[in-house]
Amino acid sequence: MAGVQVSNLSRSFGAHKALDDVSIDFADGGFYALLGPSGSGKTTLLRQIAGFDFPDSGRIAIGGESVERVPVEKRRIGMVFQNYALFPNMSVADNVAFGLSVRGEAKAIIASEVQRALDLVQLGKLGGRRPHQLSGGQRQRVALARAIVTKPRVLLLDEPLGALDKALRVDMQIELKRIQREIGITTIFVTHDQEEALTMSDRIGILRDGRLVQEGPPEEIYDRPKSEFAATFLGDANILRGDTTGTGIRLVDGTAIAAGAGATLAAGAKASCAVRPERIRIATDSGTSDPNANVLRGQISKRIFAGNNSTYFVERDGQTLKVIVQNTGIERLAEGQEVVLRWSPESTVLIAAN
């Protein structure tokens, strides 16, 4: 087991900068998600750490040892591929045994280690099957068992749940997390699914156009995004734009919005405030329960009922704000109704204009 340090890593393909000066410290035993849209460089970064491709410049260390010029087969990593990449000509047990077998381990050791790994992923009885006889979820587990049976220093997962349907994906998220905790392996997980990143990882790195946009625990990135991109890519956010007052912004119509967190900016600069849809309270009257609250008035243009919650789209000064309300009662607001939106400054993040 070992941590992974990536420092000032750059990699270009022709004129395209796939990775641009990326530095991340993956702590020993942590579960780390690399999140970003397609083309953001997250898979390139994972393949660099794996050793399928070498960087133009920068350093990669696994357990303190520089590996950026070490080929993949010598890096002692475990990898789970998007489409599982199980060997079709081998049984499940032989698939899992592959890494130990190419290393020349004794047959008896291989057999017991393979059984242990299959038991860990709850496929103890299916060793004799062929990959094509398994369901998607089972193949996923075999791929995981195959990757961890060699006791790698780091486990790399390339969108491993992407091919599964929604219900199975949630099961596998829990399962993957359980197994990761059980063996305590440093895990780096590439995904474009923000929910997956939020629920599974200890830390998230958001990438965009080959650069690391923001990095930290899920709560921190969610509560204090440093850019509009981070705010809208990880979760939903309403973005209000204006001139900064130092502690908030002033909208074009003069309304002041107070922010409780975020950047410190010189007054007068262009800036924006981000607020999560579920942090906004929506009401028809202008009761003044909290004198410090940010207040905006608008008109409901659309309502989407989703059972346990409702999403309201509120038109205000040419901008549509999104508000999510838990349906704790049966009272609902109607489309077309005039409403007052209120949220606390603590739920408001000041972001420098980009």
Add this chain to the structure above:
Amino acid sequence: MATTRILEWLGRLYIWVLLAFLYLPIIIMALMSFNVSPFYQLPFEWTKEWYASLWQNDQLISATWNSLEIAIITTIICVVLGSAASLALFRYEFRGKKFLQALLFPPIAIPWLITGTAMLIFFFGVGIGRGLFAILLGHVALALPYVIVVVSARLQTFAPELEEAARSLGANQWQVTSRVTLPWIMPGVIAGGLFAFAVSFDQFVVSYFLSTPGQTTLPVEIYAAIRKGFTPEINAVSTIIIVVSMALMLLTARFFKFGGEK
């Protein structure tokens, strides 16, 4: 209903006519190899005389061994070189790769008569001359593109992530190839090998150009024998070859399902 039945009947008829067209001449030839009359005369009278005299025909026997030897060596060389070339074309990007791939097809399309003439002139020019070694070189050159095309087609169905997965598990290049890639392309390699064998064993034109009177292959020897005067020994040796090669084909098809995924 009536039209369906007529169509069904026509379909069956078509299959039988096709099979007859393909196999009737061979069956007649095989039967005549057991007939007393050397001139295809009926009624049929059973004899094993032609097989017995075939056994005495040293020229025909030595030509048969030459053909087998050359075909087997050609197959081995082409399978090894062709599979290696296909893997290289599959794995690596390099300058002129497309050009190289395009160059594979003309040798298949160029008439053997022309290739044979060119080889004869070239082999004389470089001092190899004619003979069994020249024939072997010629056959390898003719058969190699077939193997590369067949193995490459099979490789198109191979997922490159499998090689990456094997490497990530610590396998070196040799282990990746022998334990992951080769098992997958094996049906293609065997099909390519059969092609190479057939191209060599059937080869008349190029062999004819490159053989010398003492050193020749079976097709050339059969041609020479027919020109001198036909004997049913030719029927006998052909029958043996057909039986052996059909048995080989059926065995191969039994153990390697061609075209199938598994």
